[in-house]
Each structure stands twice: as C-alpha cells, then as structure tokens.
Amino acid sequence: xxxxxxxxxxxxxxxxxxxxxxxxxxxxxxxxxxxxxxxxxxxxxxxxxxxxxxxxxxxxxxxxxxxxxxxxxxxxxxxxxxxxxxxxxxxxxxxxxxxxxxxxxxxxxxxxxxxxxxxxxxxxxxxxxxxxxxxxxxxxxxxxxxxxxxxxxxxxxxxxxxxxxxxxxxxxxxxxxxxxxxxxxxxxxxxxxxxxxx
Amino acid sequence: xxxxxxxxxxxxxxxxxxxxxxxxxxxxxxxxxxxxxxxxxxxxxxxxxxxxxxxxxxxxxxxxxxxxxxxxxxxxxxxxxxxxxxxxxxxxxxxxxxxxxxxxxxxxxxxxxxxxxxxxxxxxxxxxxxxxxxxxxxxxxxxxxxxxxxxxxxxxxxxxxxxxxxxxxxxxxxxxxxxxxxxxxxxxxxxxxxxxxx
Numbered sequence: 001x002x003x004x005x006x007x008x009x010x011x012x013x014x015x016x017x018x019x020x021x022x023x024x025x026x027x028x029x030x031x032x033x034x035x036x037x038x039x040x041x042x043x044x045x046x047x048x049x050x051x052x053x054x055x056x057x058x059x060x061x062x063x064x065x066x067x068x069x070x071x072x073x074x075x076x077x078x079x080x081x082x083x084x085x086x087x088x089x090x091x092x093x094x095x096x097x098x099x100x101x102x103x104x105x106x107x108x109x110x111x112x113x114x115x116x117x118x119x120x121x122x123x124x125x126x127x128x129x130x131x132x133x134x135x136x137x138x139x140x141x142x143x144x145x146x147x148x149x150x151x152x153x154x155x156x157x158x159x160x161x162x163x164x165x166x167x168x169x170x171x172x173x174x175x176x177x178x179x180x181x182x183x184x185x186x187x188x189x190x191x192x193x194x195x196x197x198x
Numbered sequence: 199x200x201x202x203x204x205x206x207x208x209x210x211x212x213x214x215x216x217x218x219x220x221x222x223x224x225x226x227x228x229x230x231x232x233x234x235x236x237x238x239x240x241x242x243x244x245x246x247x248x249x250x251x252x253x254x255x256x257x258x259x260x261x262x263x264x265x266x267x268x269x270x271x272x273x274x275x276x277x278x279x280x281x282x283x284x285x286x287x288x289x290x291x292x293x294x295x296x297x298x299x300x301x302x303x304x305x306x307x308x309x310x311x312x313x314x315x316x317x318x319x320x321x322x323x324x325x326x327x328x329x330x331x332x333x334x335x336x337x338x339x340x341x342x343x344x345x346x347x348x349x350x351x352x353x354x355x356x357x358x359x360x361x362x363x364x365x366x367x368x369x370x371x372x373x374x375x376x377x378x379x380x381x382x383x384x385x386x387x388x389x390x391x392x393x394x395x396x
Contacts, residue, residue, distance in 0.1 A: 049253050057245055057366040061379060068386065168255040181259060184382055188266065 002034030003193055005174040007162050009040035010095055010108060010123065011088035012170035013052075013066060013081070016116045017183040019108050020075045029190060035104060037095040038162040039155060040170040041088050047168055053084060069183070082121045091123030093146040093155050094132075106135040200232030201391055203372040205360050207238035208293055208309060208320045209286035210368035211250075211264060211279070215381040217310050218273045221303065227388060233302060235293040236360040237353060238368040239286050245366055251282060267381070280319045289321030291344040291353050292330075304333040 006022060008015040026033045044050060052059045063080040070077040085091065091111065098104030110131035114120045120127035129139035145151065162172075166179050173180040173189035176196065180189040204220060206213040224231045242248060250257045261278040268275040283289065289309065296302030308329040312318045318325040327337035343349065360370075364377050371378040371387035374394065378387040 047253055047255055049256060055245055055247050055366070057364055058247060061364060061366065061377060064377070065379070065383075068390075072386075166255055166259060168253070168259065179259060179262070181263070185263075188270075192266075 002032045003175070004031055004189055005034040005036050007036045007038055007165075007167055007170060007172040007174065008108075009038060009088060009170045010091040010111060011085050012040055013062060013083060014183045015171040016077070016081075016112050017066065017069055017073060017075065018171045018186060019112050020070075021073050022186070023105065025186065025190075031190065031193065035095075035099055035108070036158060036162070037092040037099070037104075037108075037155065038167070038170075039089055039092060039159040040162075040167075041084075042159055043163050043168060046163075049168060051169070059083075077116050078119060079116070081116045082119060085115070085121045085123050087121075087123030089152075089155065090146065091128070093151045094128065094142060096155050096158065097142065097146045097151050098137075103135055103137060107131055107137070110134050200230045201373070202229055202387055203232040203234050205234045205236055205363075205365055205368060205370040205372065206306075207236060207286060207368045208289040208306060209283050210238055211260060211281060212381045213369040214275070214279075214310050214314045215264065215267055215271065215273065216369045216384060217306050218268075219271050220384070223384065223388075229388065229391065233293075233297055233306070234356060234360070235290040235297070235302075235306075235353065236357040236365070236368075237287055237290060238360075238365075239282075240357055241361050241366060244361075247366060249367070257281075275314050276317060277314070279314045280317060283313070283319045283321050285319075285321030287350075287353065288344065289326070291349045292326065292340060294353050294356065295340065295344045295349050296335075301333055301335060305329055305335070308332050 006018065008018065022033060052062060067077055067079050095104055095108050098107045111122045111127055114127040114131055115122040122128070128143075132139045132142050165174055167174075167181075169181050171183055173186060175189050175193045178189075178192055180186070180192070204216065206216065220231060250260060265275055265277050293302055293306050296305045309320045309325055312325040312329055313320040320326070326341075330337045330340050363372055365372075365379075367379050369379075369381055371384060373387050373391045376387075376390055378384070378390070
C-alpha cells in the first residue's frame, strides 16, 4: 500500500515540479507513492476556485516561481507553457489507464516534458500521440481504451474521492488522513509520514 | 538599506507565521529587513483575487496548514482565528505609523498574538488598544495620528508601490527586483539574496 498518495492533474502547472522530481525523492527516501490522477478543474469550478485564469499578476508570478524552483531542482523548463490546456480530462484518463497498465508514470513525465520543455499542450496532438509512442504504446489503441466508458467513469470516481478527502487543488499529498497541498509541501508530507510512522 | 523588504498586511493569515519568526531569522542570518505594511485587500479586490472568502474547503485547509507549520516553527496558535477582520486599513495605518516611530514591529507582533492566540480580531477593541498599551503607547494618541490624512495617504502610497512591484498577496518578500510570495518562500528569498550578493 502506498505511504503517500500523490493526487495530481495533468493540466496543473505546479504538478510539473512534483512529476519530475518525485520518483527520485521517493526512491531516496524508500517511500511507496500512489500516483492518483483526477480532474482538478471539475473541483475548482464547483468550488469557484480559479487560481490563475483572469489574474495576470498572479499568473506572471506563478511562472516565475516555477522557473526559479525548477532551476533549484535542476529541472529543465521553457516557460510560460501553454495554459490552460483544453483537454484536461482526456490527458488524465490516459494517465489513469497507464497507471493500471504499468506505463503511467512514464507517460505523465513524457507528456509534461513536451508541455513544459517543448511548448506542446498536453492532452492533444502532437504531444499526446508522440508521448505514447515514445514510451512504446500505440496511440490509437490507447486512446480507444482511455475514452471507454469504464475509464471515463473511473476518473470521475477518483475525482469524487479527491473531493471527499478535502482536495481542492493539485498537486496534493495525502498521508493517512492528513492533506498537504502544493509541490512545496512534499517535504512536509514526508516529515509527517516519518513522525507518525505511517 | 534593507536587504529584503517584507510586505505584509495585518489581516493576512499566513503573515502571522512570518511576523512571529522573521526577527529571529533575520538576526541569525545578519539580514536587514524592511517591514512594509500595505493594504493587500485593496489589491486583491482590484484583481478579483479572493483566496479564501466563499471557499470553505480551501479555508479549512489553510487553517490546518498554518497550524502544522506554526507547530513546526514552535509558534503558539489557537485556530481558526476570526477571519476576515473588519478594519484592515486601520490596523495597517497603525503599523505604518509605528514603524516610523520605532515601535512598529512590537505592535505587529502584539496584535497578531492577540488575534491568533487569544481570538481577538486585529484592528479593533480590545485587541488594538490593549496591544498599544502593552508596548507602552497611548491608544487614543496613536489612533489620532494613525487616522490622520498623512498616514492614510502613506498607506495608500505603499499599497500603490506594492502593486507596482507585482505584489498580489501577503506576505511577500522583495529582493532587488525579485518577488517571492508566501511565508514558505522566505528561505527562497534569503537564498536569492545570498546567491546574488545583494
């Protein structure tokens, strides 16, 4: 069982930092991570919580902050990336399918790289099919499965679970019943795990 | 000249953490801090950026996050504190006056303690007069000066300066031309200062 659940949406900007650094952090710390894609936009709309759209000053800061922190982590980034992306649900349906089939983390990293380093929006061509091909998946076959009623319903169910956990943004980390929001709270989440021996 | 300008509003919740820990951090690091009160609410309203009001899920998380981080810093807190406060401008006019007269930091810490430890809103009785008495100031005399046209205009001018710097929330730190937002970016601001020898 995962010690920390990492709730993310492809489409969230700060999730880029976590997606790129989490595997190495988890390995170094010996922590099992559950990668849990959900539809953060659906929750934000329902909660009237739109952090960046229509807020140019805050948006400008967000890109600069991500740029600085990516540099601090040694993560490449060409910013600003196209934002917001149009097909958030599809991008995350593919992630959910991939996590079930064992290629999810590779896809999430590949699609974020194309989005944040090459300027190609996630969830659409050319990013989506090229990312799938890069990790050895057939784009047409994957998209057929990712758009099936089963996967659509599974992402909606995960989104409901996220909402029930009190999640309102991405990335979020859940340790036991404790919620931590933001890439900059990953270390707090790990510290919580250690202190409570979960 | 200050190496880091600390832009804050009494009325901001996360500013509590910075207000309580900053003097010790600055002394340990040998850094000169400029304490710069401004009216964050005026900027947020103009930018349609209301982070918590009307957002119960995010607000609940904010209190829990502050509680955890305060505990990590060894800062006492009885949360949630009354929020939002009614007289944000007045609370910060007093701070601006106090910083000119040499008792500003003591007042800001005293009023935040009463707000976040005793549950008394800042900017009104009993918090405001009791905080002033505690630090050896006469409440009636201070309030007369704090509500003078000069101090009202000075806070508005500082708020305009903050907006020109790209500030959209509190607390914020400005190092040279670089902006850092949030108590959790204080260490980033100090790191920036060190790397750029400002």
